[in-house]
Amino acid sequence: MLLAKVRGNVVATQKHDQLVGHKLLLIRQVDLEENYIGKNDIVAIDLIGSGIGDTVLVTQEGDAVQQILGHKNAPVHTIIVAIVDKVSVNI
Secondary structure, eight states: OEEEEEEEEEOOSSOOGGGTTOEEEEEEEBOTTOOBOSSOOEEEEESSOOOTTOEEEEEOOHHHHHHHHTOTTOOOSOEEEEEOSOOOOOO
16 A cells, blocks of 8 residues: 555546446655655546545555455556545654
8 A cells, every 4th residue: 555645636538337436536656744756646546535635545456456346357456545634653
């Protein structure tokens, strides 16, 4: 899993049947202080109602994503599984 920040929406009028009704968001990985890591955005499916500016927890394990969706052949690689309220690290 990784931390990411939602940067935008992806609008697709035509989708794979198993994606119909699901929101697609553009995310970018962040570090523990919410600074962006890298320059690549990722498209993730959102089932929990997150929005632009939210810090989210994401999984990119193919089997886990398909298990969450309940579809063995869902064409999804990345899914948002939580909206993060706070990150704290004890050293």
